[in-house]
Amino acid sequence: MSQKESFRHQPSTALRAGIQSLQVVHPSPSSDTSRRRGKESNAAPFVLRPRLLQVQLIAEQEEEEDARSGQLQLQTNLTIGAKQRVVMVLNEWNVERPASYLFDAPKPEGDSTSVTIPFQAVKPGDYLVRLMIDGAESQLQVDDNPDSPTYEWYVGPRVTLA
Incomplete structure (x- = not known):
């Protein structure tokens, strides 16, 4: 399961109000992930406000x-x-x-x-x-x-x- 899929399947209770970080990760297309890394963005902070x-x-x-x-x-x-x-x-x-x-x-x-x-x-x-x-x-x-x-x-x- 990709990270994108794992994020989509997390329960809605996974996010909490406060300062969070977000990072985009594209896994390697190769089946052997030990040799090649996918692409990753830098982590960016954001504030998740409660309503x-x-x-x-x-x-x-x-x-x-x-x-x-x-x-x-x-x-x-x-x-x-x-x-x-x-x-x-x-x-x-x-x-x-x-x-x-x-x-x-x-x-x-x-x-x-x-x-x-x-x-x-x-x-x-x-x-x-x-x-x-x-x-x-x-x-x-x-x-x-x-x-x-x-x-x-x-x-x-x-x-x-x-």
């Missing part, structure tokens, strides 16, 4: 001084490895002095496409949600409807903490 598929508030509590704590469950398009560093970013969806928060995810027991991250001392409001996995940050959705009052604004993924 948030779902954001769900699964627990919320009111704290003193009008702050909130709780947990958000985030579903991604890529498998998160048990050894990867995961950070949730909350940016208040507000134009006047918006608040920003970063929360580390607890170490998971295994690989998963879902992560539950606790948050604390967050002021009530609407928040844009991003996920950083090994430094690779999920992108925000932009309103592309020219008739919308929020045209070309970041609009999601979003969560409301009441």
